[in-house]
Amino acid sequence: MREEVLVVRRESLFGAQQPQGYIPVQKGFSYLRACRRHSFFAPRHKVENDPTLKQIIPYCVLCWEGRILVVVRKKTQSEARLHGLASVGVGGHITPADGDPADFDRLLLAGFLRELSEEVHVRTPWRATLCGFLNDDSNSVGSVHFGFVYRVECAAAPVVAETEKMRGGLVDASTLTPPEGTRWESWSQILVEAAPLWLNAPPAMSAEPFLITRP
Template sequence: MKEKVWVIDNEILNDINFYNGFTIVEQNILEKIFNNAYFIDREIAEKDESTKQIIPYVVIKNKKNKILVVQRTKKQTEKRLHNLYSVGIGGHINPIDKNKNSELTFYNGLNRELNEELYIDELKSLEYVGLILDDSTEVSRVHLGVLFIAYVTNVNIKEKENFKELWLNETEFKDFNGEFEGWSKIALRALEVI
């Protein structure tokens, strides 16, 4: 069976101004995005630049104030992102996440993705940060990120074959020489880490 993913038409974003790939929008704009989302085949969504796949993108911060950084291995499914570093955990919203309330559809997907990828000891809080929209690459042109920070006591990666992990504090980011994927660069700028 083909995977279906949650998308919105680009025109829904026409009135939103992004600066360097990032913006903060009010709750009513998020609701508009979620209320206008629908499911299509991922195979179509990956090539259709008239829509954006909605992706929860969660930065994980532990009690030592360090941020989880993962490097995508060659066993990870998205070949276009192999070997790049990321500070975001997340993924596609699928029909399994569907709820009558579209906002709950989004949060069901966010929770599922976190639980698929991480063992979380304690999630203290989840804080909305803003939206990521980056038209600079083939991958990013068909996705819209909804950026959050999750404050946790501790987490571990479940998919160790897909991701290598390390934890960095803000000072260590300044000296880090790995190549971050585009969304991570945008997220780190929005969080004023780099």
């Protein structure tokens, strides 16, 4: 069976605008509204190289005691264009198993929780804040993806679960640099440069999907 992933048409998402980089959530409510109204599932093999469609990605930055989990993707990871690159975020596609686009908020939450549980070990309690959005059309990966950026504050040190796909470690948030011999993938480079905007950003609202807590 062919894999399907959640997408939204670029025109529906942005209209005449073409925002680039990190967009704080307070300036991006229109993007959430567009995803609520216009997202749908499409075969992954048809959308991977189609910049008229944006694949919606929950992108989670895991924080613990002033440090951030940084991962490096191995060649066993499915997205070949990210092999060997370092990242401050983990996440992935939303699929039909996560729910129905008619209830986008619930679907986004399910995709977020699944990706979080698959890629890392995070002990409760934790608190996740939707800080903003990511768009980067400067490369082949970014041109077909749109990110929902969550800052996840952990009560215990997060560790990589999918060790066959990536390796990781904690890095001081005030001096974020990629591991020796690697470089940031583009979304992470954007977030590192925009760190003051999201590291301590409060929730825009105290309800899901803006604030997610697990006691």
